[in-house]
Each structure stands twice: as C-alpha cells, then as structure tokens.
Amino acid sequence: MPDSPQQVTEPVTLFGHWICPYSVRVEFMLAHLDLRYETIEVPPTAARPKGFVVPVEFVANSPKGEIPMIRTDGRYLSDSLPILDFLNPLETPAARDAARWVDTTVFPPMIGVYYGTDATKIQRAADALNNALGELEIRLASADWLAGTEPTMAEAALVPLYVRLDGLRALGFNAVLPRRVHEHAARVLDLPAGRKVQWSAEQTEEFIWRLSTYRERSQRRTGID
Numbered sequence: 053m054p055d056s057p058q059q060v061t062e063p064v065t066l067f068g069h070w071i072c073p074y075s076v077r078v079e080f081m082l083a084h085l086d087l088r089y090e091t092i093e094v095p096p097t098a099a100r101p102k103g104f105v106v107p108v109e110f111v112a113n114s115p116k117g118e119i120p121m122i123r124t125d126g127r128y129l130s131d132s133l134p135i136l137d138f139l140n141p142l143e144t145p146a147a148r149d150a151a152r153w154v155d156t157t158v159f160p161p162m163i164g165v166y167y168g169t170d171a172t173k174i175q176r177a178a179d180a181l182n183n184a185l186g187e188l189e190i191r192l193a194s195a196d197w198l199a200g201t202e203p204t205m206a207e208a209a210l211v212p213l214y215v216r217l218d219g220l221r222a223l224g225f226n227a228v229l230p231r232r233v234h235e236h237a238a239r240v241l242d243l244p245a246g247r248k249v250q251w252s253a254e255q256t257e258e259f260i261w262r263l264s265t266y267r268e269r270s271q272r273r274t275g276i277d
C-alpha cells in the first residue's frame with residue numbers, strides 16, 4: 053500500500069502503443085475516467101520500425117523496458133494492473149479480483165493463440181481461450197458488467213481481447229462467443245472509451261500481418277510446414 057494517498061495529476065502521459073494489449077487497458081481507463089492524457093508512442097520491440105529511437109525518458113524510468121508506463125506529476129508507474137489501480141483508487145475488491153482473473157485466465161490463452169507457432173499449440177490455446185470465455189459467460193450471468201453496476205478496471209483489463217477478436221479469428225481462434233460474452237463485447241466497445249481504443253480495419257490487418265509473418269518465420273526456422 054502507498055504511504056500517502058496517490059493523486060492523478062493531469063495531463064497523464066502514456067508511453068504505449070495500440071498493438072500492446074496492456075497499453076490498451078490503460079488508454080481505455082484514461083478515456084473512461086475522462087482524464088486528460090497524451091500518448092508517447094513506444095512500440096513493443098517486435099513492432100518497432102527500423103531506426104526507431106526509444107525515448108530516453110522511457111528507458112530511464114521503465115524498470116523492465118515494458119509498455120505501458122505512465123507519467124503523472126513527474127512520477128512514473130509501469131505494469132497495467134497497478135496503473136489501473138492507481139488511476140482509479142475507488143475500484144472495489146470485486147473489480148480488482150475480476151481484473152486479475154482476466155489477467156491470469158483469459159490473457160495467457162489469448163496470447164497463446166496469436167503467438168502459437170504450430171497447429172497443435174494454436175488449437176490448444178484456442179480451446180483454453182474458449183474455456184475461459186465459458187467461465188466469463190458464467191461471470192456475466194446476472195449482470196451487464198463484470199463487477200457491480202458500472203464498467204470497472206475489469207472491463208479495462210478485458211477490452212484488448214474484444215478489440216482483437218477479428219485478428220484472433222484470422223489467426224486460429226475458431227469458437228463462437230457465448231451469447232452474454234458477445235453482448236458484453238458490444239457493450240464495452242460501444243462505450244466512449246471502447247470506441248477510443250477499438251481497432252480500425254487497417255490496425256486489425258497490421259496485427260494479422262505481423263503475427264502471421266512471425267508464425268511463418270518460426271515455422272521455417274523449426275522446419276514445420
């Protein structure tokens with residue numbers, strides 16, 4: 053716990069990138085809380101254009117060299133869930149738990165699908181993601197939102213899945229979304245913050261292109277065809 057109450061001073065600076073699911077969480081929450089913010093684009097290493105110069109301020113203040121990182125009032129904070137917590141200290145324990153559940157149960161198979169390099173691994177990840185969405189369906193059985201009566205950091209934690217669903221489908225996620233999850237996705241993406249982080253068709257295409265190129269390269273390296 054912090055020694056003194058933390059305060060968000062606007063504008064917040066986000067070091068991040070649209071393709072990074074963890075950055076998308078933070079941008080969603082900044083927009084949802086209607087905080088003034090600016091973004092300094094720092095693509096993940098794998099998506100950096102040749103010759104991209106990583107801002108010195110990012111290198112100097114990011115403990116692991118990972119996005120997202122925020123600056124507010126001259127202080128720096130990294131790691132998406134602690135950032136979400138910091139941005140909205142009023143989140144309930146239920147919202148925190150649901151966000152952590154998303155992080156440990158939904159994210160690993162989601163990432164497994166798009167970083168999967170052979171058909172068996174991709175299918176295994178797709179099955180695990182499908183199971184996680186089955187659990188999500190149960191969590192959404194009697195409410196519109198994951199924790200309480202309004203969107204919370206749990207929706208922020210989950211929204212990267214929703215923005216990349218078309219991309220995931222193109223990369224091997226073949227299941228149909230359970231009905232309530234489908235409706236929840238539409239509800240989240242229809243929020244002003246959801247519209248803010250939703251991908252354009254070009255972004256989805258770039259995502260698919262990057263990940264299929266990665267897949268083809270690793271298959272060539274390991275001799276799988």
Ligand SMILES: N[C@@H](CCC(=O)N[C@@H](CS)C(=O)NCC(=O)O)C(=O)O
Pocket residue numbers: 071072073074075095096097098117118119120130131132133
């Ligand atoms: N646990 C971190 C994970 C952040 C993370 O893995 N970020 C990736 C990009 S999506 C990153 O910066 N990787 C280092 C790199 O690309 O050099 C969080 O929740 O924010």
